Amino acid sequence: MNAGNAGNAVEVRGLNKHFKAHHAVVDVDFDVPAGGSLGIVGESGSGKTTIARMLVGLERPSSGTIEVMGRDRSAPARGAKERGRRARELQIVFQDPYTSLDPSQSARAAVEEVLRHHGRDLSLTQELVDQVGLTERQASARPRDLSGGQRQRVAIARALAASPKVLILDEAVSALDVSIQAQVLNLLTDIRAQTGIAYLLISHDLAVVRQLCDTVLVLRRGRVVEQGDCATVLDAPAQEYTRALREAVPVPGWAVTA
């Protein structure tokens, strides 16, 4: 275990990412408590997705440390066994499940594949399908025959099949209509209450963060400008940038003019 708080599912310290001359993530520190929920907000290009990609291992940090469940993952996983263990610690759901789901696979087959990969009982398939609220027909359908909200439920079921301790939701509800978004947010709230999973939510939408998160971190040009309880930061922001984020109605690709 690490020297930090054993109650944290994720601990990030001094995290930096350079893309050639561009310093995309600058000295970022944060924790996600076990079973907790942290939102990362910031304008387009502020470094949110780069942080998520470093946590999952899709990008390597230039410097700094990332610990998930007390284990360092700043360096790439060595071998299949470690990759499997990391996948059981942390999973990610992206904005567009259409690109992350296999077009030839039904929801049921996608969930079974992950259960098999992690040596879990295939009889859990039905439980996961029920947990995310897919009907029998939807569970047997290919992604192209499902709506955006249904596909996102499949992506969530597939991620949960690995029984992760942490789920990263990278703009996972941004592409959904407001009413479908509300359903998926309720589902995510219920799943956290039932399983004790921790969330790291990346979102342009402060209302989404407010609904799902206990704490929030505000990023600007790769730096943390403010972090704390959602209620404190979003209701009474100390920083002008956070006030501007709160007052704008952000959409993907949007930027604060400052």
Ligand SMILES: Nc1ncnc2c1ncn2[C@@H]1O[C@H](COP(=O)(O)OP(=O)(O)OP(=O)(O)O)[C@@H](O)[C@H]1O
């Ligand atoms: N592979 C890469 N090579 C070069 N620059 C990159 C790369 N990935 C990201 N960047 C740059 O790093 C910065 C942060 O990008 P990132 O995608 O993390 O921002 P974001 O906050 O997630 O933005 P958005 O909300 O628009 O998705 C941007 O300026 C981006 O252009």
